[in-house]
Every structure is written in structure tokens, then in C-alpha cells.
Amino acid sequence: MTAVTPVTLRRQVELTIDGQAVTAGEGATILEACRAAGIEVPTLCYLETLAPVNVCRVCVVEVEGSRALVPSCSRPVAAAMVVHTASERVRTSRRMVLELLASSVDLSTAGRDVHRWIEEHGARPERHGPAAPPAERDHAHAGHHEPPEAGLAATVAQAVKRDNDQYVRDYAKCILCYKCVEACGEEAQNTFAIAVAGRGFDARISTELDVALPDSACVYCGNCIGVCPTGALMFVSEHDLRARGEWDESRQEVTRTVCPYCGVGCNLDLHVQDNRIVKVTSPLDHDVTSGNLCVKGRFGFEFAQGGS
Amino acid sequence: MDLRTTEAPPSTAERVAVDSVLGPPESGWFGGGRTALDGHVAIGGLSLARSRRHLLLPVLHALQEQVGWISLAALGYLCTRLDLPPAEAYAVASAYALFSFEPEARVVVHVCDDVACQAASGGDPTEELAARFGPAGSGTTVTWRPSPCLGHCEHGSAALVQVAGERGGCGSLAPFTARDMERLVALGSDLELGDLTTPLALVPQAGTGPTRLLRRVGRVDPASIDAYRASGGYRALRRALELGPMGVIAELKESKLLGRGGAAFPTGAKWEAVARNPLRPHYFVANADESEPGTFKDRVLLDHDPYALVEALTVAGVTTGAEKGFVYLRGEYPTAAARLEHAAAEARARGLLGDDVMGSGLRFDLEVRRGAGAYIAGEETALFNSIEGRRPEPRNKPPYPVDRGLFDKPTGVNNVETLLSTLEVLTLGGAAYAELGTPSSTGTRLFCLSGRVERPGLYEVAMGTTLGALLDLGGGVAGGRPLEAVILGGAAGSFVGPEDLGLPLSFEGAREAGATLGSGVVVVLDDTVDPGAVVARVARFFRDESCGQCVPCRVGTQRQEEVLGRLAADRPLGSLEAELALLADLDAVMRDASICGLGQTASSLVTSAVRRGLLGGEHGNGHAGSGGGGNGHGGGGSARQGR
Ligand SMILES: Cc1cc2nc3c(=O)[nH]c(=O)nc-3n(C[C@H](O)[C@H](O)[C@H](O)COP(=O)(O)O)c2cc1C
Ligand code: SF4
Ligand code: SF4
Ligand code: SF4
Ligand code: FES
Ligand code: FES
Numbered sequence: 030m031t032a033v034t035p036v037t038l039r040r041q042v043e044l045t046i047d048g049q050a051v052t053a054g055e056g057a058t059i060l061e062a063c064r065a066a067g068i069e070v071p072t073l074c075y076l077e078t079l080a081p082v083n084v085c086r087v088c089v090v091e092v093e094g095s096r097a098l099v100p101s102c103s104r105p106v107a108a109a110m111v112v113h114t115a116s117e118r119v120r121t122s123r124r125m126v127l128e129l130l131a132s133s134v135d136l137s138t139a140g141r142d143v144h145r146w147i148e149e150h151g152a153r154p155e156r157h158g159p160a161a162p163p164a165e166r167d168h169a170h171a172g173h174h175e176p177p178e179a180g181l182a183a184t185v186a187q188a189v190k191r192d193n194d195q196y197v198r199d200y201a202k203c204i205l206c207y208k209c210v211e212a213c214g215e216e217a218q219n220t221f222a223i224a225v226a227g228r229g230f231d232a233r234i235s236t237e238l239d240v241a242l243p244d245s246a247c248v249y250c251g252n253c254i255g256v257c258p259t260g261a262l263m264f265v266s267e268h269d270l271r272a273r274g275e276w277d278e279s280r281q282e283v284t285r286t287v288c289p290y291c292g293v294g295c296n297l298d299l300h301v302q303d304n305r306i307v308k309v310t311s312p313l314d315h316d317v318t319s320g321n322l323c324v325k326g327r328f329g330f331e332f333a334q335g336g337s
Numbered sequence: 338m339d340l341r342t343t344e345a346p347p348s349t350a351e352r353v354a355v356d357s358v359l360g361p362p363e364s365g366w367f368g369g370g371r372t373a374l375d376g377h378v379a380i381g382g383l384s385l386a387r388s389r390r391h392l393l394l395p396v397l398h399a400l401q402e403q404v405g406w407i408s409l410a411a412l413g414y415l416c417t418r419l420d421l422p423p424a425e426a427y428a429v430a431s432a433y434a435l436f437s438f439e440p441e442a443r444v445v446v447h448v449c450d451d452v453a454c455q456a457a458s459g460g461d462p463t464e465e466l467a468a469r470f471g472p473a474g475s476g477t478t479v480t481w482r483p484s485p486c487l488g489h490c491e492h493g494s495a496a497l498v499q500v501a502g503e504r505g506g507c508g509s510l511a512p513f514t515a516r517d518m519e520r521l522v523a524l525g526s527d528l529e530l531g532d533l534t535t536p537l538a539l540v541p542q543a544g545t546g547p548t549r550l551l552r553r554v555g556r557v558d559p560a561s562i563d564a565y566r567a568s569g570g571y572r573a574l575r576r577a578l579e580l581g582p583m584g585v586i587a588e589l590k591e592s593k594l595l596g597r598g599g600a601a602f603p604t605g606a607k608w609e610a611v612a613r614n615p616l617r618p619h620y621f622v623a624n625a626d627e628s629e630p631g632t633f634k635d636r637v638l639l640d641h642d643p644y645a646l647v648e649a650l651t652v653a654g655v656t657t658g659a660e661k662g663f664v665y666l667r668g669e670y671p672t673a674a675a676r677l678e679h680a681a682a683e684a685r686a687r688g689l690l691g692d693d694v695m696g697s698g699l700r701f702d703l704e705v706r707r708g709a710g711a712y713i714a715g716e717e718t719a720l721f722n723s724i725e726g727r728r729p730e731p732r733n734k735p736p737y738p739v740d741r742g743l744f745d746k747p748t749g750v751n752n753v754e755t756l757l758s759t760l761e762v763l764t765l766g767g768a769a770y771a772e773l774g775t776p777s778s779t780g781t782r783l784f785c786l787s788g789r790v791e792r793p794g795l796y797e798v799a800m801g802t803t804l805g806a807l808l809d810l811g812g813g814v815a816g817g818r819p820l821e822a823v824i825l826g827g828a829a830g831s832f833v834g835p836e837d838l839g840l841p842l843s844f845e846g847a848r849e850a851g852a853t854l855g856s857g858v859v860v861v862l863d864d865t866v867d868p869g870a871v872v873a874r875v876a877r878f879f880r881d882e883s884c885g886q887c888v889p890c891r892v893g894t895q896r897q898e899e900v901l902g903r904l905a906a907d908r909p910l911g912s913l914e915a916e917l918a919l920l921a922d923l924d925a926v927m928r929d930a931s932i933c934g935l936g937q938t939a940s941s942l943v944t945s946a947v948r949r950g951l952l953g954g955e956h957g958n959g960h961a962g963s964g965g966g967g968n969g970h971g972g973g974g975s976a977r978q979g980r
Contacts, residue, residue, distance in 0.1 A: 083733060084887045086930040097937065098929045103733060118929060122889070125926035129892035156919060157896055158903075158910050172434030172710055172881045173482065176898060179906040183895055205885070214425075221422030225728065225885070226431040228711070230895040232885030235431075237423035238409050238438055246422060 044110040059090060059101035059112055068114055071123065071146045073130075074206035075102040076256055078319045079216050082207045087126045087146075090114045098122055120150060128152035133184045133230075135202045138260030138271075157182040166200075167239040169231035183230065189268075192241035195249045195328050197268045198234075202261035205232060209253035209262060217321045222247040251327035255310055255320050264308040266331075277302065285312075290325040293317060297326055306330040347414040350503075354403040355415045358396045359389070362418065389419050391744075393726030397430050398668075398707060405501030406437040421726075432728050432884070434484075434710030435499070435668050442476055444528055446521060447484035447497040447669075448513065451630045451878065452824060452871050453860050454486075456788035457493030461870075465515050470522065478525045481518065485712070485878055486630035487511070487669050490787035490860075491794045497669045500530050507671050508533030548797045549761050549781055550754065554641040559676050562683040565644040571689065573763035577652045578697045580763075582612050585656045589759065591767030593779045598624055598752030599829075599855055599934070601844050604759065607749055610739035611657040614747035619659040622724075622743060622750040623650050625666045625673070626708050626715035629827035630878060631858035634783040635753040637795050639666070639673035642757075643680040647703065649756035651684075651694060652763065654701035657749050662703035665720050668710055677705050712882040716933050717750045718742075719884065730884045731933035754783055754857075774800030778843035786811045788860040789818065801846065805838030807859065818863040822951065826855025828875045829938035831945035832868070851945075868951040872943055873901045879939040890936025893927045897940060904952060917947060 039054035046059075046066055053062035058081075063070045073085040081103035089098035093111040098119060101112075113119060127147045130136065132154035136143055147154075161177035163186040177183045190198040207225065214221045222245045226235035236245040254262040263271075270276040281302045288295040295318045298310045309327050313320040347355070356362070396415050400407050407430060416423045430436050450463045463483050467473065473482045481496075489495035489511035496513035498521065500506060508530060510517055524532060548554075558564040565571070577585045589605030596602045611619055623646055627635040639646060650662045666674055681703055684690045692700050706724050708714045714723045718732035721743045742748025751759075758780055762770045771779045778800035784807055787793045791812025798807060804823065814820050820835045831852045833840060840850050847854045862868065876898040885891045900916055900923070903909055909916045924940035931937050946952050 084932070086887050086889055086932075089930045097931075118925075121922065122926045122930040125893075125922055126888050126930065129888055129896065129926070132896070133892050156910065156915070157899070168438070170434070170437070171432055172485070174881060176877070176902055179899075179902045179908050180910065182899060204888075205891070214422075221425055224422075224424045224428035226428045227885070228432045228713075229880060229883035229885045230891055232891060235424070235427065237412055237427040240409065245424065 042106050042108050042110075044106050044108065044112065046112045047114055053106045055106075057106050059092075059099070059104050059106055059110075060088060062106050063090075063101060063112075063114060070101050070114055071127075071142070072102055073143070073204060073258060074208065076208055076313075078313055079208060079211045079256070082211065085126065085130075085204065085206055087123055089119060089122050089126075091116050091119050124150040124152050128154050128157075130204050132157040132182055134204050134259070135184075135186070135199075136204075136259060138202060138263075139204075140258060143258075160184045160186065163187050163201075166227075166231060166233055167235065169227050169233075171228050171231070174229075174231065185233075190242075191265075191268075193243055193247075193249070194265060194331070195324075196251060196254055196262060196264050198242075199261050199263065199268075200233060202259045203234060204259055204261075205234070206258060208256040208258065209234060212252040212256045212321070213247075217319070218248075218250050218252050220246050220248055220250070223253070249324040249328055250322060251309075251324070252321045254327075255322075266305075266307045270302070270307060276307075281307070288322070288326040288329075290323075290329060295322055295326050297322070299330070306334060345410040345413065347408075347410045348404075350404050351400060351408065351411040351414060354399040355396055355411065355418060357403070358392060358399050359415075359418050390421060390726035391724060393419060393421065393426060393429060394706065394709060394723065397433075397436055398709065401436050401499070401709075402501065402505040402507075403503060405441050405443060405505070406439060408438075419726075429726060429728050432711060432730075433668075433708075434881075436709060441501070442478055442480035443501050443526060444479040444521060445499040446479065446481040446518065447487070447499070448481050449485070449487045449489070449495045450483045450874070451486035451490075452828070452874055453490035453631045453787035454494050455871065455874060456860055456862055456866050457490075457793070459865055462494055466518055469515055470518055476522070479522050479528070484669075485881065486628070486632070488627055488633045488636045488667065490631055490633050490785060493787070493793065497671075498533055500528060500533070502529075504530060506530050507669075509669070509672060550638065550757050550783060551795065551797045553645070554637060554795075557642070559641050559643055560679060562644060562680070562687060565642075569764070570644055571648055571695075573760040574648050574652050574655075574689070574695060576763045577656060578695060578699075582656045582658070585652070585763065586612065588762055588767035592762040592770040593777070594755070594758055594762055594770070595778065595844060596752060597754040597758065597782070597857070599629075599853075604751065604755055607739060607751070608653065608657050611659070611747050611749040614739060616740075616747050617658075618661065618746055619657055620743040620746055620748040621650060621653045621657055621659040621662045622717075622720065622748060623653075623662065623664045623753055623756055624715060624717065624720060624750055625664055625670075625753045626712075626720060627667050627670075627753070627856070628712040628715055628882075629829065629856040629858060630875070631785055631787055631824060631827050631860045632856040633785050633787075634795055634857055636667075636670055636673055638753055638757060639670065639677060643673070643676040644684070645757050645760060646677065646753055647680045647684050647690070649760050650703055651690065651701050652759060653749060653751065653756060654703075655694060655697070655699045659749065660700045660702070662701065663724060663743070664703060664705045665714070665724060666705055666707050668708040674705060674707055681705065711884075712878075713884045713933075713935055716935065719933075720750070721748065728884070730886045731935075733932070775841070775843045775845070777845050782842065782854070782857060784842070784857045784859050786859050786861070788824075789815045789863040789866065790859075790861040791815050798842070801841045801843040803838065804833065804840045804842060804859070807842060808838070808861065811861075814861060814863050816863075818865065821862045821864050821866060822868060822949070823862065824858060824860040824871070824942065826853040827858040828878050829853075829934070829941055830855045830858060831941055832949050832951065834949060868946060869901075869905050872946045872952060873898070873905050875942050876901045879935070883935060883939070887930075887932045887936060889926045889930045890932070890939060893923050893931075893936065894939050897923050897927075897943060901943070901952075920944070920947060 051066045072088045083100040083103040088101045090101045091113040161181035186201045284299045296315045300308045311318045487495040492511040494513045495511035557568045586609045594604045714729040716731045719729040723729040738748045784796045822832045879894040880898045883890045883894045927936045
């Protein structure tokens with residue numbers, strides 16, 4: 030297929046990042062400019078295919094003249110901007126964001142980068158104390174809470190939600206990046222089966238009054254699974270293999286194919302371990318899907334394999 | 338959009354409640370009838386009139402009031418009526434403290450246990466209730482729960498009573514004692530809203546020189562438009578119509594009036610930006626969400642001088658080209674809601690609101706929208722989301738409200754006190770107004786005096802009056818005891834001490850002292866009050882009120898509360914130094930990396946307490962005064978039932 034790239038004449042903006050002169054297209058974000066200049070800025074809630082929600086704040090940088098730090102994933106560059114991505118202030122805030130998340134969320138299946146960032150920034154989640162026992166989260170009433178026993182650190186630990194055959198929701202691993210909500214709603218699927226409920230530390234991804242997924246509007250497109258950065262949303266097949274200690278990415282092969290179910294032509298990446306399809310993803314950069322699929326492409330393999 | 342709502346049908350009461358706002362489903366358009374609310378609010382033309390999502394909060398209020406809680410079936414029904422996904426409606430509703438999703442006692446008494454009442458009562462005001470009426474949430478017909486500040490701090494204690502039923506609603510009781518609770522329990526299922534209409538005692542107000550903003554408070558009948566006009570009302574609107582928009586803006590600029598809502602933004606510049614914005618329609622919002630602990634000024638103004646806000650909002654509307662105004666009123670202010678509605682209706686009947694304001698040919702009308710227990714909804718962009726029926730989460734800025742605010746349209750938003758001050762600017766003239774106060778903080782300012790002060794109340798003084806002079810007006814520390822500290826500005830403010838009595842109460846004076854005037858809060862603490870308990874309560878406040886959007890504030894406020902709990906229990910993790918280092922790190926990330934002002938200031942009182950040595954050290958636990966002050970109240974440690 031020949032890709033037709035529209036020629037856009039963007040004005041160029043000159044700015045300084047970490048003492049380095051950088052040129053970026055007008056309208057580009059600071060993050061994009063950093064990446065183009067080869068400077069790594071950690072991100073958690075940012076995804077190329079979704080509008081930035083800028084809530085995790087791990088990507089903050091210092092912009093001279095700005096009182097507070099700014100989220101690089103959403104702030105556009107401006108002429109003569111002077112940006113610092115590794116100043117003391119930036120490193121402190123990044124370290125603390127990572128530390129706060131690691132002290133309250135199970136990051137065991139989050140990407141490798143997350144663990145590297147935690148290490149590189151010297152985050153010490155353990156200094157907040159040992160984890161408190163799991164608290165009731167699904168029915169927490171806004172404005173009221175029971176503080177944990179003195180000395181213990183509250184976490185989002187809770188039981189895995191397993192209410193359908195397609196995927197599990199393990200919100201003990203949820204960093205509340207809003208990606209699944211965006212993917213389910215306005216940005217892709219237009220289903221609005223899930224949203225952020227409650228507030229503050231009790232904020233959580235939920236269906237209406239926490240009804241089970243089969244009773245909600247969910248159509249099992251799995252697009253939320255595709256965007257989840259921490260493995261909170263996971264194929265039942267992957268979840269069960271992991272639970273049995275049999276999940277092994279080194280034994281997996283990924284095969285690109287076109288979904289056979291209809292004529293749209295969605296690309297599918299089939300992840301195969303021991304001759305079984307264990308999960309299906311879709312490339313983010315594909316111009317038809319942008320990573321999104323429907324229930325047939327995402328979970329059709331289960332019918333093909335006669336269940337798992 | 339795939340709408341799927343639960344199959345369970347709503348009960349008759351639930352249907353009636355929803356229909357009371359949306360009209361019966363058969364009669365109108367889009368599955369619903371036109372209603373009183375729709376009738377006089379045509380929101381932004383057809384596209385927005387079609388989306389009735391902005392009626393979500395009014396519908397939820399109707400359900401809570403008439404049924405007492407919001408069931409899955411009720412949610413499903415209202416979502417069908419409003420064409421909303423149920424997950425989204427629940428996401429919105431569950432962000433507010435005043436809505437329940439489980440069957441509740443018919444009468445719920447929300448009892449203030451916040452800083453000013455704590456200071457006034459010398460301990461946790463809910464301890465006696467817990468001992469006599471059982472823990473929070475117990476009781477099948479009448480129950481009580483702790484509440485953040487209810488905006489009646491001058492009375493030293495307060496409660497908001499929610500009564501569910503066909504003619505349900507809520508009422509305020511202040512002061513509120515265990516004896517009042519006894520009465521409510523005795524009335525039990527016979528309790529009606531009418532039983533709560535005891536007029537709220539008005540604490541005497543005072544000031545230096547002639548009072549301006551307070552001139553009618555307690556003197557002029559708040560229910561009579563004739564009394565309002567006879568006492569100078571509607572002179573400012575007449576003047577505004579004579580001057581025209583640019584004339585009014587010139588006066589405001591000359592007056593150098595700065596916003597009283599916290600950010601001290603120049604009011605004239607804000608109005609001008611809205612007025613000059615070519616995009617239409619424009620909106621103007623009066624921010625009456627007042628939820629900063631220790632603040633009660635806007636409530637006093639609205640309870641006792643509601644026409645003044647109606648007039649001021651009309652002035653703002655005709656000046657900025659907004660034909661529609663909203664008063665976003667704190668949900669816990671039922672008296673103000675009733676009086677404002679009454680005032681607006683009278684003004685409408687007299688042609689002072691509506692299609693031809695005061696015969697000018699200009700159109701302006703307003704609507705009162707009630708919040709539902711969320712401090713964050715006072716942040717201007719969260720407020721817009723709240724009116725629109727979205728989660729009260731602050732938006733990313735820019736764009737600023739003057740460019741894209743309510744319903745994405747150019748919007749002016751001012752605090753109630755700011756709006757009332759514009760009336761003074763118009764009647765006095767901008768130049769004369771600028772003569773009041775200090776050169777860079779002009780005019781008068783309201784201060785909410787509470788806690789251990791001889792005469793708590795609302796005081797109006799010229800900007801620049803010293804803290805000491807203000808305390809003297811209030812009769813000094815109650816019982817002549819030694820002053821320990823003052824909370825200046827609110828929960829998002831800071832502590833100042835006896836050595837700061839010379840501090841001039843002006844924007845620049847506060848800034849130089851590293852403090853803030855905030856919403857005009859002055860909570861007086863004497864040597865019987867444990868500052869550790871006060872700070873722990875404030876930490877709990879921010880933990881409960883964070884919207885939860887961003888990590889620094891969502892987790893940071895939780896961790897901050899935990900550190901203070903450990904310090905109060907004298908169980909530091911590691912050493913005291915390690916705990917203070919942790920507090921400093923939390924302060925850094927919340928201040929520097931949070932999205933909005935809530936997270937950015939959630940540590941400011943804690944940090945100032947540390948700086949003043951009020952935490953840890955000899956003050957941290959077993960404070961010198963707690964023997965004399967009654968019960969030992971280790972902060973944050975009191976057992977609290979979640980709901
Ligand atoms: C967490 C938070 C809560 C706020 N609450 C209020 C409030 O209750 N009332 C208010 O007038 N302003 C409040 N503000 C400030 C508003 O965002 C806004 O600045 C103000 O309404 C502008 O009015 P002014 O220009 O008259 O000061 C709050 C701000 C934050 C960050
Ligand atoms: S599977 Fe699809 S429809 Fe279901 S919650 Fe995820 S994104 Fe929404
Ligand atoms: S479930 Fe995953 S995608 Fe959704 S908010 Fe949590 S971490 Fe983000
Ligand atoms: S700072 Fe707190 S209140 Fe403000 S957006 Fe972030 S989480 Fe919400
Ligand atoms: S990646 Fe920028 S705020 Fe999350
Ligand atoms: S009403 Fe109790 S602190 Fe304000």
C-alpha cells in the first residue's frame with residue numbers, strides 16, 4: 030500500500046531544551062520536541078492515538094517563567110521557550126509521582142520502562158509504610174473515608190473482577206490513567222461502558238453502580254485492554270497462564286494477519302504460545318484501526334480455538 | 338452510542354422525582370416535556386438545547402430529596418430520559434457527597450466537625466453525638482454523619498439535615514447541639530422539613546467606618562424587593578445602563594477591584610475580555626460554592642441580601658453581553674437557595690430580569706444551580722463541568738474561561754463578594770472606590786472571624802486593616818486567653834502567630850508575610866486548641882475533597898493524612914526527621930505538579946505548621962492545653978465510620 034502523506038507547511042519554532050537548541054513544528058508538544066531531540070521523558074497516561082488527558086504528571090518539565098511545572102505531553106511548544114527536563118524540581122516531582130503510584134498500586138505487570146524509571150529516579154515506595162489491608166472501594170461514599178491504622182499505607186488492592194469469559198479487570202493494578210475510559214468512549218469505541226467514579230483516593234474505573242460487565246453496555250471490543258499500560262485489563266487467557274506461572278513471552282511468536290470476519294481490513298497481531306493464540310492486539314500505527322478492534326477480531330480466536 | 342440501561346423498572350416515586358424536573362415523558366420533545374427549568378433557560382441555541390445533560394444534577398437532587406437515594410433502576414430511567422450512558426451518570430453522581438446509592442435513613446444529619454467548630458468547641462464536636470446516639474451512620478430513621486465545614490462557623494457548631502420524602506429537602510441548624518439531635522430523633526419519622534425552619538440567628542456584624550457590603554444585612558427584609566430598592570437597590574444597575582458596557586468596564590478598571598475568590602484577578606480586565614470576545618453566546622456565573630473551611634461570608638450575603646446578587650449578576654450580564662447567568666450555589670445552603678429563587682422571581686415580575694431589563698431593551702435572566710457537596714466544584718472550570726452535568730474535575734488551562742468556559746463559550750465568573758463589590762464601584766464611582774483600602778488592594782473586604790474569639794462573625798474592614806485591629810473588633814481571644822495561632826485564608830491558607838498582629842490585611846501585605854487572604858478566613862486558636870488536631874482535620878479535608886484526577890493530589894493527599902495520623906499517634910515511621918522530609922517531598926510534588934489549586938495548596942497549612950514548630954515537637958501530642966481544654970483530642974485518631 031502506498032501511504033499518501035499530506036504535505037503540511039508547519040511553521041518552525043525554536044526553543045531550548047536542556048541547553049540544547051531545538052526546532053519543532055508549531056503546535057507540537059514539548060514531549061514531541063523532546064523525543065525528536067533524543068531526550069527521554071517518562072509518560073504514563075499519554076498515548077499517541079488518544080487526546081492527552083495529562084493526569085499522571087510523570088511527564089512534567091520545568092518551563093522558565095512558569096510558576097508550576099507543566100505537563101510536556103499536552104503543552105505546545107512556543108518560540109524562545111526554555112525547558113528543563115532534568116532539573117532538581119523536575120526530578121523531585123517525577124520521583125514522587127512514581128513513588129506515590131508504586132506505593133499504592135500493584136505495578137508487577139506494568140511495562141519494563143516503569144520499573145526502570147522507578148529505579149533511575151530513586152523512588153522509595155516502602156517509606157510510606159507497609160500496605161494496609163484492602164479497603165472497600167466500589168461503594169466508597171464521596172467525602173467520607175476510614176483512615177488506615179496509623180503506620181499503614183492505603184493502597185488500591187482489591188479482588189480481581191472476573192465476570193465474563195473474555196477479559197479480567199484487576200483494578201489493584203490501575204493507575205487511573207483514563208486511557209480505557211477514553212478508548213471506550215469519545216475517542217474510539219463510543220460505547221461509554223466505563224467511567225471514572227467516586228473521587229480522590231477512592232476514584233475508580235466503574236460501570237454504573239459497579240454492575241458486572243455483562244450487565245453493562247460493554248460490547249467486548251477489548252480496546253480498553255489494548256491501551257491499558259499496567260496489565261490491569263487482561264485477556265482471560267493471559268491472566269490464567271500468568272496465574273499458573275506459564276506465561277512466557279520468550280516462547281511467543283507474533284503473527285500479523287488481516288481479520289477474516291468482515292471487509293474492513295483490520296490488522297491483527299496474533300500472539301501465539303505453544304500453538305495457542307493467547308492474545309490479540311492491533312498495531313497502533315495502522316491507519317484503519319489505530320489499535321482498535323471489535324469483539325470478533327479481538328476475541329474471535331476463542332471461537333476458532335473452541336474456547337481456552 | 339450504545340445505550341443500555343438496566344431492565345428493572347423505576348418505582349413510582351422514582352419516576353415522579355425524575356419527571357418533576359424533566360416533565361412527563363409522553364408530552365414533549367426528545368422523550369421529555371418542557372419544564373420550569375427549560376422554560377426560562379434556552380441554553381446556547383439548538384445544539385445545546387438538545388442535550389439536556391445539564392439537567393443531570395437537578396434530576397439527581399430530585400431523586401435524593403424525594404426518594405432518599407439513587408437506585409440502579411432510577412439511574413436507568415433518568416439516563417433514558419436524558420439520553421446518557423448510565424456509567425457516565427454514575428461517574429458524575431458518585432463524585433458528590435450529598436448523593437447516596439444505598440437506601441438511607443430518612444433523616445440524615447450532617448454534623449460539622451471542621452476546624453472552626455473544632456476550635457470553638459475545644460475538641461471534636463461529634464464525640465458527644467457518637468457517645469449518645471451511636472457511631473456515625475447508625476440509626477435507622479435518623480442518622481448522623483461528620484461533615485466538612487458547613488459555612489456557619491460563626492455559630493461554633495452546625496448541621497445540615499437532609500429529609501427524604503415527597504416534600505423532602507434539607508435545612509440548616511446552627512448552632513447545633515446534642516439537644517437538637519435529641520429533638521430530631523424524638524420527631525423521628527414525623528419529622529418534616531418545616532420543623533427545621535427555625536430562623537438562623539444572625540450574629541451581629543460590624544466593621545470600621547460605615548459598612549458597605551453588609552449595610553443591609555440584618556436591617557433590610559431579604560424577601561422584599563421594595564425594601565431592597567428603598568435602601569439603594571438597583572441604583573447600580575441604572576448607572577450601568579447609563580454608562581454602557583465600556584463605561585462600566587472603565588469604572589471597574591479605575592477602581593482596581595481585584596477578585597475576592599482567591600486568585601485576586603483584576604475584575605475589570607476579566608469583564609472586558611468577555612465583553613470583547615466575538616464568539617456568542619456569552620455566559621456569566623456567580624461563584625457561590627463557598628466551601629473553604631472557615632468561610633461563611635457569601636452565605637451571610639445571600640441569606641440576608643439576596644437581591645444584591647441578583648442585581649450584580651444582571652450588571653455583569655448586560656456589561657459583558659451575556660443573556661444568561663447562573664448562580665452556582667453550594668448545595669448545603671438551602672436558605673440562600675430559597676431566598677435567591679424568591680428574589681429572582683420578584684425581579685422577573687418587575688421587569689428587572691427577562692427580555693427587557695429595566696426598559697433597556699437588553700435581555701438577561703439567571704438560574705440558580707445547586708452543588709451537591711464537592712469543594713472542588715468551586716474551582717471555576719470544575720464548576721462549569723458541574724453545571725454541564727459532567728464530573729466536577731478542573732479542566733486544563735488554557736483555554737481560559739473568558740475564551741472557552743461554560744458550554745465552551747466565553748464566560749465570566751466571579752465570587753459573590755466580588756460581584757457585590759462591583760455595585761459599590763458603580764454607586765461610588767471607580768475613583769472614589771480606589772480611595773478605600775490601600776493603593777494596590779482597594780475597597781473593603783469581608784473577614785470571617787471564628788474559633789476562640791469573643792464575638793465571632795462577619796466583619797467588613799478597609800483593605801490594609803491590621804490583623805490585630807480585626808481581632809480587637811471581634812473582642813479579642815475568647816475569655817482573654819493567650820493567642821496561640823490564627824488560620825489565615827482557610828484550609829489552603831497558613832498559620833500566623835501572635836507576632837503577626839501587625840500584619841496588614843491586604844493582598845500585598847499577606848503576600849509579603851508569605852501568607853494569603855484566601856477567602857477571608859480568620860480562625861482564632863488559643864492555648865487550649867491542639868494545632869496537631871487542626872492540621873490533621875485539614876489533611877483529612879483535602880483527602881476527601883480531591884477530585885482524584887491527578888496522581889500528586891490523589892495519592893499525595895492520602896499520604897499526607899497518613900503522616901499526620903502517625904505523628905498524632907506518636908508512631909513515626911523511622912524518625913521524626915524522616916517524617917518531616919516525607920512531608921516536604923509531598924509538599925513539593927503537590928505544589929509543583931498538581932493540575933489545579935486544590936492540590937497546589939493542599940500542603941500549605943501543614944507546611945506552615947511545620948515551619949512554626951506546631952507539629953512533632955512538644956505540640957505534636959499531648960499539647961500543653963489539652964488538659965484545660967477538655968478531652969484529649971489526638972488528631973485524626975478518633976474512630977470514624979465510613980459510609
Ligand atoms: C479548589 C478550589 C476551590 C475554589 N472554590 C471557590 C469558591 O467556593 N468560591 C469562589 O468564589 N471561588 C473559588 N475558587 C476560585 C475560582 O476558581 C475562581 O478563581 C473565582 O471564582 C474567580 O472569582 P473572582 O475573580 O471574583 O475572585 C476556588 C478555586 C479552587 C482551586
Ligand atoms: S471491551 Fe470495549 S466496550 Fe467493553 S469496556 Fe472495553 S472498550 Fe468499552
Ligand atoms: S484500567 Fe488500565 S487503562 Fe484503565 S485507567 Fe486503569 S491503568 Fe489506565
Ligand atoms: S489537583 Fe487535586 S483536585 Fe485538582 S485536578 Fe488534581 S486531583 Fe483534582
Ligand atoms: S504523560 Fe503527561 S501527564 Fe501523564
Ligand atoms: S461550620 Fe463548622 S467549621 Fe465552618
